[in-house]
Amino acid sequence: MNFNNIQNLINTLIPSLPSWIVFMSAAIFISFFVINAVVMTGALTVWLERRLLARIQSRLGPNRWGPFGLFTPIADIIKMIGKEDIVPSTADKKIFNLAPIVLLVPVLLVFAVIPMSSNSFLGQLNIGILFIVGVTGFNTLAVFMAAWSSRNKYALFGAMRGVAMLLSYEVPMALSIVSVVLTTNFILNIEGSSLSALSLVGIVEAQRIPFFILQPLGCLIFVTAASAEMSRAPFDMIESESELGAGYHTEYSGIKFAIFQLTEFLAPVATAAIISVMFAGGIRGLSIIPGSISLIAKIFIIVLIFIWIRATWPRLRVDQIMNFAWKFLLPLSLINIFSQAVLLQIFLSSSSISNTELWIIAGINWIIAAVSIFILAKVFGHKGRAKNIPIPSPLANMEFKSE
Amino acid sequence: MPLKTEPVTINLGPQHPSTHGVFRLKVTFDGEQIVDAEPVMGYMHRGTEKLAEERSYVQIVTLTDRLDWVSSMTNNLSYVRTVEKLANIDVPIRAQYLRVICSELQRIASHLIATGFLMQELGTFGGTPLMYCFREREKILDMFEMLCGARVTLSYMRPGGLIQDAPPEFWERLKIFTSEMPGYVDELESLISDNEVVLARTKNVGILSDRVAVDASITGPMLRATGVRWDLRKAHPYEIYNSLHFEVPIGSNGDTFDRYFVRINEIRESIKLINQAVEQIPSGPIRTEIPYFFKPPVGTAFSSVEAPKGELGFYIVSDGGISPYRCHIRSPSFINLTVLKDLLVGASMADLIVIFGSIDVVMGEVDR
Amino acid sequence: MFGFGLFKGLLITLKNLILPSRLFTTHQYPDRKVGPIELAKFHQDWQNTSFLQFLFNNPIKIIQSLLGLISIKDRYPQHSRFRGQEFGWYENRCTGCASCAKYCPLGIIKIETSRSGIDLDEGQKYKVDVFDIDMGRCMFCGLCVEACPYDALFMGSGFEESKYFRQELNIDIDNLKNNDTKPSNWFRPQLEGKNYDPRGSGPLEWNQVGRHEKPSDTEQASKWGKR
Ligand code: SF4
Numbered sequence: 002m003n004f005n006n007i008q009n010l011i012n013t014l015i016p017s018l019p020s021w022i023v024f025m026s027a028a029i030f031i032s033f034f035v036i037n038a039v040v041m042t043g044a045l046t047v048w049l050e051r052r053l054l055a056r057i058q059s060r061l062g063p064n065r066w067g068p069f070g071l072f073t074p075i076a077d078i079i080k081m082i083g084k085e086d087i088v089p090s091t092a093d094k095k096i097f098n099l100a101p102i103v104l105l106v107p108v109l110l111v112f113a114v115i116p117m118s119s120n121s122f123l124g125q126l127n128i129g130i131l132f133i134v135g136v137t138g139f140n141t142l143a144v145f146m147a148a149w150s151s152r153n154k155y156a157l158f159g160a161m162r163g164v165a166m167l168l169s170y171e172v173p174m175a176l177s178i179v180s181v182v183l184t185t186n187f188i189l190n191i192e193g194s195s196l197s198a199l200s201l202v203g204i205v206e207a208q209r210i211p212f213f214i215l216q217p218l219g220c221l222i223f224v225t226a227a228s229a230e231m232s233r234a235p236f237d238m239i240e241s242e243s244e245l246g247a248g249y250h251t252e253y254s255g256i257k258f259a260i261f262q263l264t265e266f267l268a269p270v271a272t273a274a275i276i277s278v279m280f281a282g283g284i285r286g287l288s289i290i291p292g293s294i295s296l297i298a299k300i301f302i303i304v305l306i307f308i309w310i311r312a313t314w315p316r317l318r319v320d321q322i323m324n325f326a327w328k329f330l331l332p333l334s335l336i337n338i339f340s341q342a343v344l345l346q347i348f349l350s351s352s353s354i355s356n357t358e359l360w361i362i363a364g365i366n367w368i369i370a371a372v373s374i375f376i377l378a379k380v381f382g383h384k385g386r387a388k389n390i391p392i393p394s395p396l397a398n399m400e401f402k403s404e
Numbered sequence: 405m406p407l408k409t410e411p412v413t414i415n416l417g418p419q420h421p422s423t424h425g426v427f428r429l430k431v432t433f434d435g436e437q438i439v440d441a442e443p444v445m446g447y448m449h450r451g452t453e454k455l456a457e458e459r460s461y462v463q464i465v466t467l468t469d470r471l472d473w474v475s476s477m478t479n480n481l482s483y484v485r486t487v488e489k490l491a492n493i494d495v496p497i498r499a500q501y502l503r504v505i506c507s508e509l510q511r512i513a514s515h516l517i518a519t520g521f522l523m524q525e526l527g528t529f530g531g532t533p534l535m536y537c538f539r540e541r542e543k544i545l546d547m548f549e550m551l552c553g554a555r556v557t558l559s560y561m562r563p564g565g566l567i568q569d570a571p572p573e574f575w576e577r578l579k580i581f582t583s584e585m586p587g588y589v590d591e592l593e594s595l596i597s598d599n600e601v602v603l604a605r606t607k608n609v610g611i612l613s614d615r616v617a618v619d620a621s622i623t624g625p626m627l628r629a630t631g632v633r634w635d636l637r638k639a640h641p642y643e644i645y646n647s648l649h650f651e652v653p654i655g656s657n658g659d660t661f662d663r664y665f666v667r668i669n670e671i672r673e674s675i676k677l678i679n680q681a682v683e684q685i686p687s688g689p690i691r692t693e694i695p696y697f698f699k700p701p702v703g704t705a706f707s708s709v710e711a712p713k714g715e716l717g718f719y720i721v722s723d724g725g726i727s728p729y730r731c732h733i734r735s736p737s738f739i740n741l742t743v744l745k746d747l748l749v750g751a752s753m754a755d756l757i758v759i760f761g762s763i764d765v766v767m768g769e770v771d772r
Numbered sequence: 773m774f775g776f777g778l779f780k781g782l783l784i785t786l787k788n789l790i791l792p793s794r795l796f797t798t799h800q801y802p803d804r805k806v807g808p809i810e811l812a813k814f815h816q817d818w819q820n821t822s823f824l825q826f827l828f829n830n831p832i833k834i835i836q837s838l839l840g841l842i843s844i845k846d847r848y849p850q851h852s853r854f855r856g857q858e859f860g861w862y863e864n865r866c867t868g869c870a871s872c873a874k875y876c877p878l879g880i881i882k883i884e885t886s887r888s889g890i891d892l893d894e895g896q897k898y899k900v901d902v903f904d905i906d907m908g909r910c911m912f913c914g915l916c917v918e919a920c921p922y923d924a925l926f927m928g929s930g931f932e933e934s935k936y937f938r939q940e941l942n943i944d945i946d947n948l949k950n951n952d953t954k955p956s957n958w959f960r961p962q963l964e965g966k967n968y969d970p971r972g973s974g975p976l977e978w979n980q981v982g983r984h985e986k987p988s989d990t991e992q993a994s995k996w997g998k999r
């Protein structure tokens with residue numbers, strides 16, 4: 002399915018249309034298709050997450066509606082739509098109603114630039130990665146809009162934490178993208194490709210060996226920062242349900258709450274798509290499997306890992322999260338860029354490029370990653386007692402007759 | 405331009421996901437920091453002490469079930485021991501052993517709940533460790549169902565013994581349980597205590613000094629976490645605890661992690677206790693028959709046991725009638741809550757929930 | 773400190789994900805989703821076929837059960853001592869002594885009796901006219917059952933007695949008479965001795981539930997003849 006193909010199809014069906022109408026109708030057709038597919042994926046993720054979380058927690062999970070409970074999300078959505086849509090009387094109504102949409106749209110926009118095949122429409126956008134960074138930055142605004150307009154102290158607490166966290170994790174995320182772009186640029190230049198190093202197709206093209214092997218540190222930083230950006234465990238500060246009720250969307254109900262929920266479950270899919278394009282080779286894979294299927298498989302695996310992590314790890318405190326961003330991830334990402342630039346300059350300055358050189362770079366990068374994480378953890382890590390040694394108190398320390 | 409800030413007051417509760425029932429906490433925040441905290445109790449006041457004045461001595465057993473509903477066995481035990489002391493009733497030796505087995509099982513169940521909910525409050529989504537704890541607790545509740553037909557509101561004990569003897573399948577289940585449980589506890593501990601996030605969230609958070617703890621008459625795991633080796637089972641052995649060997653686990657500096665750590669170790673000790681008791685238990689009667697509306701002599705009695713949450717005591721004044729003249733309950737949850745403000749001021753909002761969870765209170769016992 | 777504990781935790785959750793023995797003892801209620809093998813077992817009870825035969829005869833059902841579409845009604849497993857709703861009461865055993873009403877902590881049992889003639893052996897007889905239990909307030913403590921000296925009142929084993937209106941929760945004497953009496957074993961060692969299972973076995977008659985067997989005529993004669 003290609004944008005040009007659809008345009009041609011419309012031209013042959015209804016000849017002599019103005020070209021902008023053809024363009025618009027093709028665009029609407031494609032976005033209709035993509036949005037529906039993505040929303041269905043979101044519903045499926047809800048099912049997957051609930052089932053898998055339940056199974057990890059040794060429960061059964063929803064299994065009543067349809068085969069293995071597959072229709073549970075639909076039942077959920079019908080229930081949500083049927084609920085009363087409450088707007089608090091003190092709320093700022095316009096912003097209150099706008100916030101869910103502002104939160105949902107960027108997530109959908111991300112899917113526009115994901116290269117599902119080598120010639121997908123917006124995948125070749127020559128600033129694709131900048132587009133993603135820019136568009137995902139919107140969620141900060143949406144969270145704050147939702148919280149501020151609903152006039153709820155819990156929501157405000159969630160949003161205050163959220164804005165601080167989301168803004169600080171933008172920095173390491175962008176810096177880890179820089180090293181990806183740097184590597185892509187080097188490799189594309191040597192190959193003599195005409196693709197832009199900022200476009201996602203270009204990044205996929207440059208991954209002779211997947212970037213998560215070539216630069217583990219960058220991948221780690223990106224995954225960490227991205228899970229903070231979508232506020233999943235262990236960074237789910239914004240809606241820490243045991244502390245703040247529901248955080249920024251405490252006051253929402255009905256279909257608006259459903260949109261928040263959908264976004265919450267779509268965000269890992271979008272993030273997984275970005276990660277699999279940037280670090281896992283996107284549509285590259287085994288040659289017998291079609292590219293889009295291997296991309297979907299990668300997305301699926303990454304989403305599974307996200308769910309697994311969410312089921313296992315507790316949440317960090319807000320000051321610890323900020324410390325982690327500024328004292329740990331930021332130095333780490335600077336080390337990453339620096340080492341990557343130096344290595345590329347040393348190994349890839351010749352006009353040809355061989356896989357052995359890339360493997361050597363990868364090896365050195367793994368060593369750098371291990372050493373730098375070790376040192377930073379030593380310097381900034383939590384200095385608690387490693388073992389719990391009981392210390393008897395002198396007060397009321399009873400003497401046992403039997404011992 | 406100087407920023408103008410002002411403290412925010414939040415009513416945490418009475419409906420809040422992590423207040424363990426209906427508890428209200430008026431907290432004043434300066435940013436994320438707590439500057440003041442004022443607990444408001446009484447949302448679950450059911451007048452247990454007053455109701456007890458109108459019930460016969462046997463009927464009060466059903467009231468004690470509802471004090472701390474995750475450890476009904478020890479509530480029953482504390483109450484019936486007081487009545488036995490008041491009326492000088494002898495308890496058959498088999499009943500004493502069964503009582504100890506039951507209360508140790510209940511201690512495991514209660515500590516599992518405390519640990520699980522602490523983890524839930526730390527933010528594991530959906531509470532994976534909580535579910536693992538519930539899975540093990542479910543087995544204990546199944547055993548209680550075999551003993552007395554109910555899972556939570558047990559009413560298993562009566563003044564003078566127990567309501568009925570354990571069925572044979574109970575002993576088989578108990579054997580399986582005690583052989584499997586240490587493995588699960590080890591697994592739970594390595595899931596929790598090795599986790600860096602848990603360590604960062606709990607170590608040196610909510611430190612309670614031993615001096616304050618003793619002065620405020622804190623008891624139970626919360627006291628032992630501060631390093632004070634005080635356990636009624638050792639200090640004033642009741643029932644047959646004298647003939648069993650066990651350690652009293654203590655913590656080092658009384659922070660949130662220590663409270664969790666003491667609980668996990670107490671689970672291990674409880675399993676040891678159950679094993680010893682099962683080996684030693686004699687056969688024989690399990691109940692001294694006393695009349696239903698028996699009248700104890702005029703006088704007073706106080707007796708307390710080491711409940712999972714601390715020292716649970718009953719003080720009963722008898723005027724010679726069929727129901728007590730006054731029945732006072734010294735509930736550990738209530739007294740452990742009194743240091744809440746000392747722990748909270750200076751902590752952050754996220755710590756509030758964790759500290760409150762680590763105290764392990766049940767609102768039914770706080771408000772009575 | 774380096775995040776190893778985090779990965780150890782991941783391994784533990786993975787272990788719990790994979791091992792089937794780590795599942796909760798979840799009882800799906802009121803019906804249970806079954807796989808093909810369990811379905812065949814369930815059908816075997818009344819069809820007497822082997823699994824392969826069953827598979828051969830009902831391929832569609834097997835596919836449906838593989839998709840998780842088939843559920844069977846299941847009995848909720850509970851111990852025979854379970855203290856449930858639906859009290860079991862035997863009119864023939866009850867003397868109208870009202871001990872149960874006296875011992876109930878909530879005072880929700882109401883008993884009215886009237887004289888109904890004189891028995892030459894046992895003296896004055898009473899007929900129970902009213903026997904109301906307000907189940908809406910009952911807490912299933914079982915003290916009433918413990919109190920009954922004539923083994924006339926039993927805890928039930930059911931738990932599915934919810935009603936839409938509070939008044940319907942009042943159990944009166946007709947209700948008690950017409951109930952299927954499947955007494956729980958709670959505080960009734962005589963039933964436990966017979967391995968009676970209220971959820972599996974049928975209802976019991978009044979002369980099957982006593983603590984003692986009915987004495988023979990000669991025994992009675994020797995006992996009462998001395999007077
Ligand atoms: S079970 Fe308890 S509350 Fe219910 S009627 Fe019997 S004595 Fe009363």
Ligand code: SF4
Binds near residue numbers: 865868871921923
């Ligand atoms: S049920 Fe039992 S206790 Fe109640 S009136 Fe009848 S014989 Fe007496």
